[in-house]
Amino acid sequence: MHAKNAPDECLVSIVDDDASVRRSTGRLISALGFHAATFESAAAFLSSGQAAQTACLLLDVRMPGMDGLELQRRLADSQPSIPIVFLTAQASEAEERRALRAGAVDFLLKPVGKAALLRVLTAIFDRFTSGRGEGHDDERC
Numbered sequence: 001m002h003a004k005n006a007p008d009e010c011l012v013s014i015v016d017d018d019a020s021v022r023r024s025t026g027r028l029i030s031a032l033g034f035h036a037a038t039f040e041s042a043a044a045f046l047s048s049g050q051a052a053q054t055a056c057l058l059l060d061v062r063m064p065g066m067d068g069l070e071l072q073r074r075l076a077d078s079q080p081s082i083p084i085v086f087l088t089a090q091a092s093e094a095e096e097r098r099a100l101r102a103g104a105v106d107f108l109l110k111p112v113g114k115a116a117l118l119r120v121l122t123a124i125f126d127r128f129t130s131g132r133g134e135g136h137d138d139e140r141c
């Protein structure tokens with residue numbers, strides 16, 4: 001399974017404190033035909049300067065320091081157009097509702113399946129490519 005016409009110039013950033021999850025998700029993103037960058041914390045992502053190039057953010061909810069919901073809130077102020085997909089092993093229904101109300105595209109449970117991730121990424125990147133040529137000015141892809 002591979003994304004049809006995958007926009008490999010589009011950056012999918014993965015923020016998760018679990019190194020094995022970062023590695024496996026990064027490999028999965030690459031196998032699907034997308035470009036991936038991984039970050040061990042919300043602070044590492046913010047300080048990397050990659051937010052402006054990130055076309056989609058895969059984000060863990062519970063992490064030491066700044067959690068995923070706080071990163072989502074901060075990005076809403078500075079980078080409001082980054083589509084965010086939460087990937088979590090454990091989160092409350094309240095956390096899921098909060099994330100979705102704040103604009104998250106989806107909320108997936110770990111381990112995320114290849115088909116589910118491909119479905120979400122395809123929907124996100126279809127919006128990018130269908131918006132081009134119609135006043136679309138986002139240069140993330």
